[in-house]
Amino acid sequence: MFDSLTEKLEAAFKKLLGQGTLTEDNIREALKEVRRALLEADVNYKVTKDFIDEVQKEAVGAATLPSVDPGQQVVKVVHEKLVKLLGETAVDIVLSDPPPAVIMVCGLQGSGKTTLCAKLGLRYKKRNKKVLLVAADPYRPAAIQQLQTLGRQIDIAVFDLGQARPQDICREAVAKAKKEFVDLVILDTAGRLHIDDELMAELADIKKLVDPKEILLVADAMTGQDAVNVARQFHERLQVTGVVLSKLDGDARGGAALSIRAVTGCPIKLAGIGEKLSDLEPFHPDRLASRILGMGDIVSFVEKAQASVDMAEAEKLEKKLRKQQFTLEDMYDQLQSLKKMGPLESLLEMIPGVGKALKGAAIDPRGIGRVEAMIQSMTVEERRNPQIINGSRRKRIADGSGTTVQDINRLLKQFGEMQKMLKNMNRFKFKGLPKDALPF
Numbered sequence: 001m002f003d004s005l006t007e008k009l010e011a012a013f014k015k016l017l018g019q020g021t022l023t024e025d026n027i028r029e030a031l032k033e034v035r036r037a038l039l040e041a042d043v044n045y046k047v048t049k050d051f052i053d054e055v056q057k058e059a060v061g062a063a064t065l066p067s068v069d070p071g072q073q074v075v076k077v078v079h080e081k082l083v084k085l086l087g088e089t090a091v092d093i094v095l096s097d098p099p100p101a102v103i104m105v106c107g108l109q110g111s112g113k114t115t116l117c118a119k120l121g122l123r124y125k126k127r128n129k130k131v132l133l134v135a136a137d138p139y140r141p142a143a144i145q146q147l148q149t150l151g152r153q154i155d156i157a158v159f160d161l162g163q164a165r166p167q168d169i170c171r172e173a174v175a176k177a178k179k180e181f182v183d184l185v186i187l188d189t190a191g192r193l194h195i196d197d198e199l200m201a202e203l204a205d206i207k208k209l210v211d212p213k214e215i216l217l218v219a220d221a222m223t224g225q226d227a228v229n230v231a232r233q234f235h236e237r238l239q240v241t242g243v244v245l246s247k248l249d250g251d252a253r254g255g256a257a258l259s260i261r262a263v264t265g266c267p268i269k270l271a272g273i274g275e276k277l278s279d280l281e282p283f284h285p286d287r288l289a290s291r292i293l294g295m296g297d298i299v300s301f302v303e304k305a306q307a308s309v310d311m312a313e314a315e316k317l318e319k320k321l322r323k324q325q326f327t328l329e330d331m332y333d334q335l336q337s338l339k340k341m342g343p344l345e346s347l348l349e350m351i352p353g354v355g356k357a358l359k360g361a362a363i364d365p366r367g368i369g370r371v372e373a374m375i376q377s378m379t380v381e382e383r384r385n386p387q388i389i390n391g392s393r394r395k396r397i398a399d400g401s402g403t404t405v406q407d408i409n410r411l412l413k414q415f416g417e418m419q420k421m422l423k424n425m426n427r428f429k430f431k432g433l434p435k436d437a438l439p440f
């Protein structure tokens with residue numbers, strides 16, 4: 001699955017791995033190859049562009065963990081973005097109570113609808129659900145037979161009304177299911193070679209009549225962007241609740257899988273990975289991303305390094321805060337990491353109480369540069385004990401940093417307020433905690 005994409009991505013990253021430092025330029029160079037690989041895998045053009053832009057933005061600031069090779073960091077960023085592209089978390093089928101729940105399966109001819117109906121039937125039969133399969137494709141006699149054959153294989157009842165109208169077939173099937181205490185009704189609707197209005201109108205009718213809990217669109221992963229366009233049109237017309245990617249076991253290039261979620265906004269819920277009726281899997285964005293990237297080791301290594309650095313830094317800072325030893329030096333370090341994390345306001349606003357408390361303070365990103373310059377012009381002693389910064393020291397620091405004494409005064413005042421606020425936050429945070437919960 002996606003072998004060629006994986007190979008090309010690996011080749012692109014080889015150039016980054018093992019390089020001491022990464023510059024914006026060599027990241028861009030490597031991402032050019034990633035971009036080409038995605039487009040060759042038939043990933044949607046706009047999706048590819050947005051993906052590369054996001055990775056570039058984040059990768060440039062990311063190369064900072066001491067124990068991690070910068071190239072590995074970039075791999076990690078790409079992995080994160082792939083997971084996001086694929087939908088972040090697995091989303092399961094939802095069945096309603098009270099029964100019967102109705103799942104409506106739709107898609108183009110040959111996409112794998114009938115097969116999916118039987119696969120779903122088997123899945124829920126194993127979970128002790130009473131299932132009814134419904135042959136709602138009256139246009140091709142062979143379609144009814146196909147479902148009957150599959151139903152026999154897995155010993156699940158199949159409802160049909162021969163060549164009756166699909167709307168009538170579905171309505172009667174659901175009525176029968178209610179009478180017979182069926183848990184789950186699965187509608188195998190008719191497909192077409194291409195989307196047409198008549199088909200869509202018929203499916204919309206059925207949706208209105210039986211109020212399905214899930215409307216699953218089967219998208220053939222082998223057909224790349226075509227599958228994405230089909231999914232978009234079905235979704236626009238029917239508000240599909242989930243996409244099922246079929247034939248992911250074949251030599252699909254990856255385009256459909258990687259674009260469909262971003263283009264339709266509809267979660268991929270299941271993946272068909274073979275012709276056998278047991279070949280159905282929940283769709284896990286993170287697992288597929290790791291498979292596509294083929295660099296699982298690096299990703300988990302960086303995750304661990306990140307977690308341990310974050311933890312160590314956070315602990316160090318927290319200790320200082322608790323002991324009220326937060327100095328201008330620490331403030332300087334914090335500014336450095338804040339700068340890496342992006343827009344300052346949005347970040348600060350995420351910390352409860354801080355957003356409001358800092359409103360109006362100098363948190364404009366251009367201001368950070370000045371603050372940095374001022375702290376850089378101080379001696380180590382001054383940074384650690386700001387109270388020694390008297391008038392003549394203020395003048396010296398202002399001259400050294402190209403600022404004014406007023407600027408220095410403002411910084412020291414703000415720093416004092418920050419310390420006060422942190423003290424308050426400490427009190428607030430630890431109030432009510434049992435004494436032995438604190439490590440000091």
Ligand SMILES: Nc1nc2c(ncn2[C@@H]2O[C@H](COP(=O)(O)OP(=O)(O)O)[C@@H](O)[C@H]2O)c(=O)[nH]1
Pocket residue numbers: 107108109110111112113114115116191246247248249250271272273274275279
């Ligand atoms: N390899 C593979 N083949 C599949 C999968 N799902 C369906 N098929 C095959 O695709 C063909 C069309 O499937 P079918 O269910 O009849 O499609 P329908 O016309 O949408 O009902 C059949 O030969 C199936 O065996 C899958 O996940 N993997």
Ligand SMILES: [Mg+2]
Pocket residue numbers: 113114115137143
């Ligand atoms: Mg069929």
